[in-house]
Amino acid sequence: MRPVGSLSPGFRGRARTLTDRLPPGQYPTESFPVLSAGPTPHVATDGWTFTVTTETGDSRTWTWQQMMDLPQEDIVQDIHCVTRWSKFDTHWRGVSLDVFLEDVETAATYVKATSYGGYTTNLPLADLRGGKAWIVHGYDGFALSPEHGGPARLLVPHLYLWKSAKWVSGLRLTREDEPGFWESVGYHNYGDPWREQRNWGD
């Protein structure tokens, strides 16, 4: 962030707006820190697949090319990490989860997102619908790098960033809410940054 003093008076209104966009307990950053919970998987796009599996075991799989043939969106969103940094106006490119979930018949209310490398995270299915979650493969005009979850990651910017599973490989739709990789060791099941849902019991 530029210090406010360096902004011309005309930009003060925008600076205030940014403050309003900062959830409690967060600080803004221009960098994009990389947090890792294991070695970075290097997944080639020609072997990449994304599979949605319902609670009855029905599944649908997209290859990289099939995913790229779906309607693409340019996405601008603020992101918030549970380690207290927030980053405004991040630019992504990808496909809305509404597109992947459109023809999926399910009575499930929860999702376990799975990743290459073994990471998992759990979310309510409703949080992946309604134009607020994507599979993204581009960041800032370039292909998403492996460090940031490439070739493709989940992006659910209204929840803490650990919910936006890097190296996403699929979604498993479930009737029960099953804790994922961090949720099972004390992190919050839902993770709303505006309610500071960092830990179990917050």
Place this chain on the structure above:
Amino acid sequence: MTDDLTHMDGNCLAGPLSEILAVEPTAAWWRCPQCGRSGTLAQLHVYGPEPGMTAVCPGCAYIALRLVKEEDHVWLALGSGTSAVRFRTA
């Protein structure tokens, strides 16, 4: 996993584990259920410390343990499953 330079070695588990274990924890022996390799916790590759510490097998990256420190608690999960134990440290 030798091409990955972002991890720490398992000796960094000594502090947080000794808060909840009375023995010297990083000398403890561990066997990987996935590739069969064995060694001490000190030989694991550790990622983190934020949002938590993840110790993985140096041979195949199987998840050996996860450790999350909170203000008054340490959470510990052995293995890759969802079963974890929360210790009070304060």
